[in-house]
Amino acid sequence: MNEYGSRTLLQCENLTKRYGSTTALEHVNLALEGGRIVGLVGPNGSGKTTLIKLAQHLLTPSEGTILVDGIAPGRETKAIVSYLPDRDYLPQWMSLEDVLRFYEDFYVDFRRDRAEEMLANLQIPERTTIKKMSKGTREKVQLILTMSRDALVYLLDEPIAGVDPAARDYILRTILTNYNPEAMVLISTHLIADVEPVLDEVVFLKEGQVVLHKNADALREETGKSVDGYFREVFKC
Amino acid sequence: MEWNFEAGVPIYLQLMDGFRQAIARGEYPPGQKLPAVRDLAVEAGVNPNTMQRALAELEREGLVYSMRTSGRYVTEDKAVLETLRKELSDACFAAMYEKLTALGMSETEIREALDRWLSSHRGRFSV
């Protein structure tokens, strides 16, 4: 429970993931609550994507447990988790119309009207196929689909990697405007400066381990640095 | 309002400062209703919880008050607004004083310099 009276939506206990001889996550203990926007930050290869994929049952733990709203990831949790992968995942042949119907068919919490309103601003005709969209447009469409669900957990894997400042503002505004206030939003990034103002909490991952989990403002106050500045200090080579 | 956040200072404190300035300048006049927390947060590009915290602190200071159902309003209390202006101007003077004494100016020199500066700029910066 936190001051907003929320429940733990993501809990990891002794969570470990190994691929062959390499260890991607090592004995991670973490509890993230609803009503928070959490930054999962760390350099490339620190285990951010692995953690998110474990939460979505796209990977299974080598050791330890991970629970989403108290349940082991699977069919049930996928109905309450809205996940944005760090790559293009929509079938190329589908038109925007197909994609909207697909989301509507499979996710009861999908708000089509909300998606359509946001898509209208992008001015993409509904018959355009995913294949014909530019990379930037496709990324925005994917984000809109993800944020148009009234989910309990949002897992956003590197939503702002490689975008220009205007697109970044658009993305952050879309997240802030649409997330369900009861929900937990987990944003993974290696560009902490870009998302810093929207975060409640930050989790630093380094070589598969949690090295810090703190309220973002408290961290700024204690260190006298921006979270980004502190991040650079922790991760300097 | 245009927001730029400084490193190393909690964002809610910077938000509070921004609101104090805006209220003192009359950008949010007395009795004006503030937009919803979520909208303010989106506009500033900050976390809604952080915005909520900043407003709650301002409420504690008496600069804004909330009506249970209809939202938050800027205070109409003249005394509170007067104190706010005084505090903000004091802060400006304090910063200026610190810089000028660092240049080695005495209080008399500062006073003279201020008079001279004010008279030479009179009219250009009229209120």
Added chain:
Amino acid sequence: MLSKLFKYEVKAVGRIMLPLYGASFLSALVLGAMAFFNEQAAGMDVPVATLAILYTLIHLAIVIMTGVLSVTRFYNNLLGTEGYLMFSLPVGTPALIATKMLSAVFWSFMSGVAGVLSALVFGLTYGLPHLNAEAIEQLRSLLSEILQRLRLEHIQEIGVFFLILLTGIFAVAGILARIYAALAIGHQWSSHRILGAVLAFIGLEIVENWVRIFLANAGTNTYSLFILETLDGSTIGGMTTALLSTIAVSAAAILLYGVITGILLDRRLNLE
């Protein structure tokens, strides 16, 4: 949920197969008409031959695409980047696998039907202009003979016919199930996944053959009947037993491969 998954799967494949079927019907129509006119007025040998080749190629494409899509739909949609979407749906892994299997069987069947229909279109366009009293009489007798055979006392033969069809469908599904299992096994490697899948397919084939031979040699089970009866030239009863046991063995294999695929994709998934 299975029906929704099936709907999208059929659509994804249909957008490629339906135009091919359309092309097949269209060329059957044109080929039939041209063949007829060529007979009447000659001089069209070259266009007719060209079109006949095209017609054959279209059918070759239908056969190849049916097979290729059955495999690539599984590979790309579940194990490629689209897997991020599919495995994020609130559906079970078995439903995802079953959808691919059902759709592949469905489209194999449809391609077969399309082939028959296309031949019919060709026959009709070529044959209808030939229609005269004599031909109609011939058709009538052919039709009545067919109806004769469809009478109740021949129900067993008709049953066997459908059983053969079913055996064929199960055989196709059996191979697909093995391919899917092989792809799931290949997916366990971090690189060279296709090579892994090919090796796994060969390995599974060897194991499957051992099991089949073992079952046949065991003698006690119905599978051996199949071999004996068919070699005999067989009675209807023997045929039925043989076909049913073949179906049973295929079904068992499909189930086993399905379980292997399901467990691997549920517990050992690792999308790139």
